[in-house]
Amino acid sequence: MNGVKLTPMLEQYLRVKSEYPDTLLFYRMGDFYELFFEDAVTASRELQITLTSRNPGAASPVPMAGVPHHAADGYLSQLLEKGFRVAVCDQIEDPKLAKGLVKRAVTRVLTPGTTVEDASLRAKEHNYLAALFWDEREKAGGLAWADFSTGEWSGLFSRDQARLWQWAIKMSPRELLLPDGFEPPRQIAAVGLQISRYPARPHFDLAPATQRILAAQGVADLAVLDVADKPPLVRAMGAILSYLIQTQKQDITHLSPFRPVNLSKHMLLDEVTERNLEIFRRLDGKKGPGTLVHVLDRTITPMGGRLLESMLRQPWLESAPILATQEAVSLFVTDGALRDAVRCALDSVYDLERLAARIYLNRCAPKDFVALRQSLFGLAALRAALLAVPGNAPASDACRADDENPEPASVGVMSSDESCNVLSDVSGDVSSGVSGDVFGDISGLDSALGRADGPYAPDSPVTPDSPVTPASGALAGLAAVLAQWDDLSDIRDLLTRAFVDAPPPLVTEGGLFLPGYRPELDELMELTEHGEGRLKELLAEEQQASNLPRLKLGFNRVFGYYFELTKSGGYVPEHFERRQTLADRERYVTPRLKELEERLMEAGEKRKALEYSLFREVRETVAACRQRLASMAGVVARLDVWQGLAEAAVRWDWTRPQIHEGLAMEIRAGRHPVVEAAAGGDYIPNDLTLDDDRRVLLITGPNMAGKSTVLRQTAIIAVLAQIGSFVPAASARVGLVDRVFCRVGASDNLAMGQSTFMVEMSETARILRQAGKRSLVVLDEIGRGTSTFDGLALAWAVAEALADREEGGVRTLFATHYHELTRLEGVLPGVRNYNIAIKQWRGDIIFLRRLVPGPADRSYGIEVARLAGVPRAVVRRAGEILEELEKTRDAAAGERAGHGPKSAGQPALPGIFANPGTTGETCLPCTAHPLSLELAALDVDRITPLEALRMLGDFKSRYGGENAS
Numbered sequence: 023m024n025g026v027k028l029t030p031m032l033e034q035y036l037r038v039k040s041e042y043p044d045t046l047l048f049y050r051m052g053d054f055y056e057l058f059f060e061d062a063v064t065a066s067r068e069l070q071i072t073l074t075s076r077n078p079g080a081a082s083p084v085p086m087a088g089v090p091h092h093a094a095d096g097y098l099s100q101l102l103e104k105g106f107r108v109a110v111c112d113q114i115e116d117p118k119l120a121k122g123l124v125k126r127a128v129t130r131v132l133t134p135g136t137t138v139e140d141a142s143l144r145a146k147e148h149n150y151l152a153a154l155f156w157d158e159r160e161k162a163g164g165l166a167w168a169d170f171s172t173g174e175w176s177g178l179f180s181r182d183q184a185r186l187w188q189w190a191i192k193m194s195p196r197e198l199l200l201p202d203g204f205e206p207p208r209q210i211a212a213v214g215l216q217i218s219r220y221p222a223r224p225h226f227d228l229a230p231a232t233q234r235i236l237a238a239q240g241v242a243d244l245a246v247l248d249v250a251d252k253p254p255l256v257r258a259m260g261a262i263l264s265y266l267i268q269t270q271k272q273d274i275t276h277l278s279p280f281r282p283v284n285l286s287k288h289m290l291l292d293e294v295t296e297r298n299l300e301i302f303r304r305l306d307g308k309k310g311p312g313t314l315v316h317v318l319d320r321t322i323t324p325m326g327g328r329l330l331e332s333m334l335r336q337p338w339l340e341s342a343p344i345l346a347t348q349e350a351v352s353l354f355v356t357d358g359a360l361r362d363a364v365r366c367a368l369d370s371v372y373d374l375e376r377l378a379a380r381i382y383l384n385r386c387a388p389k390d391f392v393a394l395r396q397s398l399f400g401l402a403a404l405r406a407a408l409l410a411v412p413g414n415a416p417a418s419d420a421c422r423a424d425d426e427n428p429e430p431a432s433v434g435v436m437s438s439d440e441s442c443n444v445l446s447d448v449s450g451d452v453s454s455g456v457s458g459d460v461f462g463d464i465s466g467l468d469s470a471l472g473r474a475d476g477p478y479a480p481d482s483p484v485t486p487d488s489p490v491t492p493a494s495g496a497l498a499g500l501a502a503v504l505a506q507w508d509d510l511s512d513i514r515d516l517l518t519r520a521f522v523d524a525p526p527p528l529v530t531e532g533g534l535f536l537p538g539y540r541p542e543l544d545e546l547m548e549l550t551e552h553g554e555g556r557l558k559e560l561l562a563e564e565q566q567a568s569n570l571p572r573l574k575l576g577f578n579r580v581f582g583y584y585f586e587l588t589k590s591g592g593y594v595p596e597h598f599e600r601r602q603t604l605a606d607r608e609r610y611v612t613p614r615l616k617e618l619e620e621r622l623m624e625a626g627e628k629r630k631a632l633e634y635s636l637f638r639e640v641r642e643t644v645a646a647c648r649q650r651l652a653s654m655a656g657v658v659a660r661l662d663v664w665q666g667l668a669e670a671a672v673r674w675d676w677t678r679p680q681i682h683e684g685l686a687m688e689i690r691a692g693r694h695p696v697v698e699a700a701a702g703g704d705y706i707p708n709d710l711t712l713d714d715d716r717r718v719l720l721i722t723g724p725n726m727a728g729k730s731t732v733l734r735q736t737a738i739i740a741v742l743a744q745i746g747s748f749v750p751a752a753s754a755r756v757g758l759v760d761r762v763f764c765r766v767g768a769s770d771n772l773a774m775g776q777s778t779f780m781v782e783m784s785e786t787a788r789i790l791r792q793a794g795k796r797s798l799v800v801l802d803e804i805g806r807g808t809s810t811f812d813g814l815a816l817a818w819a820v821a822e823a824l825a826d827r828e829e830g831g832v833r834t835l836f837a838t839h840y841h842e843l844t845r846l847e848g849v850l851p852g853v854r855n856y857n858i859a860i861k862q863w864r865g866d867i868i869f870l871r872r873l874v875p876g877p878a879d880r881s882y883g884i885e886v887a888r889l890a891g892v893p894r895a896v897v898r899r900a901g902e903i904l905e906e907l908e909k910t911r912d913a914a915a916g917e918r919a920g921h922g923p924k925s926a927g928q929p930a931l932p933g934i935f936a937n938p939g940t941t942g943e944t945c946l947p948c949t950a951h952p953l954s955l956e957l958a959a960l961d962v963d964r965i966t967p968l969e970a971l972r973m974l975g976d977f978k979s980r981y982g983g984e985n986a987s
C-alpha cells in the first residue's frame with residue numbers, strides 16, 4: 023500500500039477493512055462489489071475473476087477485482103465453500119441523496135458456519151457452528167454447536183477433554199470457535215475443521231455469556247435450559263451467540279430452546295466408530311455410495327434428511343422412542359399406497375425449516391416465498407394423503423410413483439384396515455420444530471404411544487428379554503400428528519394472492535406481485551405495463567371529442583408527450599396549450615396529458631417502492647408465524663423419516679427387530695446393508711447370537727472370508743434397530759446397546775501425528791476403560807500393527823479383559839488372525855470360537871461366507887495372495903518359507919515340550935504358549951495373573967495421581983519379586 027495516493031473512497035475502504043482484518047471485504051460501488059489490494063488478488067485467484075487496478079498508470083496502482091452485485095451470491099458461496107470469511111459492506115444511504123462520499127457500513131459477515139443461503143448449504147446436512155471451552159482449573163469443559171440456518175442448537179458438558187474433542191470431530195462443524203491460546207489436538211487439523219480464534223474475554227466470559235443466553239432464549243434462569251450447573255458449557259454457548267451477533271449484525275432470537283445432549287438417553291457412537299462403520303463417510307473419507315446413509319436414506323425433504331442424520335449420530339437408548347418409531351415405520355411398510363401418496367406429497371415440500379429461518383432473519387429473496395407457497399400446498403396434500411388412509415385408493419392413485427418395490431414378506435404389524443380405524447380416535451401433542459426430535463423425545467408420538475394402559479407407557483418398563491409385540495401405536499401417533507396439523511392456509515392464501523410464479527431475484531426491482539393484490543398497486547402496474555395504451559386512449563378521446571381525426575401523439579425529451587396538429591388551420595380546442603411551433607405543425611399539451619405523463623413517469627419508481635414495502639409487509643406477516651412453520655417442519659421431518667425408513671425396509675427387504683432390555687442379540691440371516699447393496703443377490707446372510715454363554719465371539723478365518731463384514735453388520739444392525747429402523751435380517755432380537763465401539767486394526771493416522779500402532783492402542787485403551795456391560799465392542803484385528811508376539815500378547819490380554827469381568831463379559835466380536843486366541847474358549851466364561859467357512863478345491867479356496875462355530879484351521883494368506891494375482895514365483899516361494907517356519911516352530915515346541923501342541927498356523931510364543939510337561943492342552947495363563955486382575959478392576963479415571971503412586975508402590979511390594987522394596 024506504500025506510495026498509494028488515497029482518495030476519500032479508498033480511505034473509507036481502509037477504515038472499514040481495518041475493522042474486519044480476517045475477512046475479504048466486498049465493498050459496494052454502484053452495481054458492483056469491489057475488492058481491493060490483497061483481497062482483490064485473493065478473490066481473482068479463488069474466483070477466477072479479472073484482476074485490474076483502480077488507478078491504472080499510477081505509480082502505485084491499487085489492485086482491484088469486482089463482481090456484479092446481482093450475481094454476488096454465487097461468488098460468496100464459492101468463497102465460503104473454500105473456507106473464507108467475507109464482510110459485505112453496503113451503501114447505507116441513497117447515493118442520489120448523499121452529500122459527498124456515500125456512507126457505507128458492513129451489513130453482515132458471512133462465514134462458513136453461519137451461512138443461511140441455500141447455495142452454501144448442503145440440503146440434507148446440518149451446518150454447525152461450534153465453540154469449545156475448557157476450564158483447566160476446574161478440569162471441566164463444554165462444547166456447544168448451533169445450526170444457524172435452522173435454529174437448532176445443543177451441546178454437552180464433560181470433565182473429559184478428550185471426550186469434548188471427540189464430539190467436536192463427530193459433529194463436524196463448519197467452524198469451531200476457540201479461545202485464544204487454547205491449543206487443539208493435532209487431530210483437529212487433520213480432520214480439516216476450520217478454527218476461528220477469539221479472545222476469551224469477552225466472548226467466552228461467563229457473565230456476559232449468561233446475559234446473552236438469557237436474552238436470546240427469552241428465559242430468566244439458565245436452569246430452564248439445564249445448563250445452570252455447567253459454566254464451561256454456558257461459556258461455549260455464549261461464544262456462539264457473541265459470534266452470531268457480531269457476524270449477523272442483529273439480535274439472535276430465532277434459536278430453538280437449547281437442549282444439552284443427554285448421554286443417558288442415547289447410544290454413544292464415537293467418531294472412530296462412526297468412521298469404521300462407514301455410517302456417513304467411507305473409510306477413504308468420501309461420502310455417497312459405500313456408506314450406510316447412502317443405502318438407508320430414502321427421505322425426500324431436506325428436513326427429513328437432516329433428522330435422519332441426527333438420529334444416526336445419536337440413536338436412542340430408551341425403548342419408548344424406538345418402539346414408537348418402529349410402529350410408525352411399520353404402518354408405512356404395510357400400507358404401500360399410503361407410503362406412495364406421502365412420498366408424492368413430500369416431493370413438493372421444500373426446506374420449510376430453512377425457509378422459515380431465512381424469512382425470519384430477513385435474509386430471504388422473493389423466490390423463497392414462492393418455494394414456501396408451494397411447500398404449503400404440499401402440506402395440504404400431505405394431510406389429504408394421511409386422511410385418505412381409510413379409503414386407501416383415492417389419495418394415492420393420483421401420484422402413485424413406483425410399484426417396483428416388492429412388499430416385505432414378514433412384517434409383524436396390523437393390517438392397514440385395522441390401522442385406519444384408530445387413526446382418527448387418538449389425539450396428542452406435536453412437538454415443535456425439527457430439532458425437538460433430535461436429542462429429546464419425539465413427544466407427539468411418544469405421548470400418543472405412552473398411554474397409561476399401553477405396553478409402552480413410560481412407567482411400565484420393558485422387562486429384560488421380554489419380547490415387545492407390535493401395538494396400534496402408529497395410528498395413535500399419526501392421529502396425534504393430524505390432530506395438531508396446521509396447513510398454514512392463511513399464509514398459503516396470502517402468498518397465493520400476492521406473488522407471481524417467477525419473481526425477479528431482487529426485491530427492489532418490482533414485478534413481484536400479482537394483479538388484484540392491492541388496488542393502489544394495480545393502478546401503478548396498469549400504468550407501467552399499459553401506459554402506452556392509456557396514452558392512445560386519451561388520444562382517441564381527444565380526436566373524437568374535438569373532431570380532430572388527424573390529431574397525433576408524439577414525444578420528445580424537452581417537452582415530453584404532446585399532441586400535434588398540422589398548420590392547415592382549423593379548430594384548436596381551448597384546453598390545448600401550445601408548446602412548440604414548427605414550420606408546418608404545432609405541438610400542444612393538455613392538463614390531462616400532462617397529468618397522465620407525470621403519473622406514467624412516476625409509476626415505475628412508485629411501483630418499485632410500493633412493491634418493496636408490500637414485500638416487507640408480507641415478510642413480517644410470515645416471520646411472525648415462524649413458530650408454526652418450524653413446528654410443521656418438525657412434523658414433515660418425522661413423517662419423512664418414517665416413510666423413508668419404510669421405503670428402505672421395503673426396498674431392501676428388511677424386518678422389524680425386537681428390542682428388549684436384556685443383553686442378548688440374536689440375528690437370523692443378517693446382512694451387511696452396504697456390502698449387500700453392492701453384491702446384489704449374491705450376498706450370503708449369516709446367523710449370529712450373543713448371549714450369556716456366547717458373550718465374546720472370537721472370529722477367525724482366511725483373509726477375504728468375510729470376518730469384518732459380519733462384525734460390522736452386527737454393529738450396524740444394532741444402530742439401525744435403535745433409531746427405530748427395520749434391519750437387514752430375517753429376524754433380529756436386539757438387547758439395547760449403550761455404546762458401540764468399532765475398531766479396525768491398522769487404521770492409518772499418520773496425519774494426526776500418531777503412528778498406526780499408537781492410534782490402535784489408544785483406541786483400545788479407551789474401549790477397555792469405557793466399555794460396560796451394555797456395550798457392543800467390535801474389534802477387527804487388533805494388535806496387527808506390531809510384531810507378531812507383541813500383537814498376539816496384546817490381543818490376548820484385550821480379549822481377556824473384555825471377557826473376564828465381574829458383571830459378565832462385554833458383548834464383543836473379535837476378528838483375529840491370531841489362531842492362538844481360539845484357545846480361550848472354555849477357559850474364559852462366555853468366549854466362543856467362530857470361523858468363516860471356506861472350501862478347498864483343487865488347491866484353490868472357495869469362500870462360503872458362512873459364520874460357523876469353531877476355530878479356523880489356518881489363515882490361507884498365501885492362497886488369498888494367489889487369488890489376488892501375486893506372481894506365481896512369489897507365491898511358491900512364500901509356500902516354501904511357510905513350510906520352513908512351521909518346521910522350525912514344531913521342532914522348537916518339541917524341544918521344549920517333547921510333544922507340544924500343534925498350533926494353528928502361527929509360531930508359538932516361547933514361554934507363554936508352550937507348557938512343558940503337558941500333553942498339548944492350552945497352556946496360556948488360563949487364570950490371569952492377580953496383578954492383571956487388579957489392574958483390570960481399576961478405574962483409572964477415578965483415582966488421583968497420588969493414589970496412583972501409592973498403588974504402584976503397593977503393587978511393587980506385593981508382586982515385584984526380588985526387586986520389591
Ligand SMILES: Nc1ncnc2c1ncn2[C@@H]1O[C@H](COP(=O)(O)OP(=O)(O)OP(=O)(O)O)[C@@H](O)[C@H]1O
Pocket residue numbers: 697701704705706707723724725726727728729730731732871
Ligand atoms: N456374507 C457375504 N456375502 C457376500 N460377499 C461377502 C460376504 N462377506 C464378505 N463378502 C465379500 O468379501 C469381501 C471381504 O470381506 P471382509 O473384508 O469382511 O473379509 P475379512 O475376512 O475381514 O478379510 P481380511 O482378513 O483380509 O481383512 C467383502 O468386501 C465382500 O465383497
